[in-house]
Amino acid sequence: MTQPTENLLDWLRDAHAMEQQAEKMLKAQAERLEHYPKLRERIVQHITETEGQQRLLVECIERLGGSTSTLKDLAGKLMAFGQAVGGMTMSDEVVKGAMSGYVFENLEIASYTVLIEAANFSGDELTAEACRSILKEEIAMADWLREHLPEITRAFLSRSATPGEEAKR
Incomplete structure (x- = not known):
């Protein structure tokens, strides 16, 4: 039998690993963006938020008597590295990166929704x-990406159709 707090602690470790993965992906994307300053600026802002989210999660984990999972954190970083390398090979890297970012933000939204309920259930x-605070930032980032996907797509298509302009990143 597993107590609710044990599940909460395990899910917090998962969230910490997820944020480690997010940080690695966001930094790789921000480093490569050259021609999309608004997207780069928002990603850099979200990197700062993500670092703060990691600190909040560590505080929650430690308050519950646990520690982060090195294995989960490493797995998340390796997945992020693979995604970054894969993105480098695509000619439409910026569009696919923005789409992937939107999907990842929604995974984070689902995760924090579950964590809030688990924390409430556990008292x-x-x-x-802490999770409600993080959730607000994830929703804001997902909303920003959803609202700007058309603009990013138009900018990519315009650059792609213009001789001598690089559109990829």
Whole structure:
């Protein structure tokens, strides 16, 4: 039998690994963006948010008597590395990167929605509040990407159709 707090702690470790993966992916994407300054600026802002989210998650994990999972964190970083390398080979890297970012943000939204409920069920208001704070940032990033996907797509298509202009990144 597994106690609710044990599940909460395990899911917090998963979220920490997910944020490690997000940081690695976002940094790789930001480093490569050359011709899409608004997207790069928003990604850099979200990197700062992601680093803060990681700190909040560590506080929650430690308050519950746990520690982060080195194995999960490493797996997340390796997945991010693979995604970054794969993106480098695509001619439409910026569009696919923005789409992937939107999908990943929605995975994070689902994760924090579950964590809030698990924390509430476990009577851990501090963790629930931390996750609500993180959830707001993830929703804001997903909304930004959804709203700007058409603009990013138009900019890519325009650059792609213009001789001598690089559209990829």
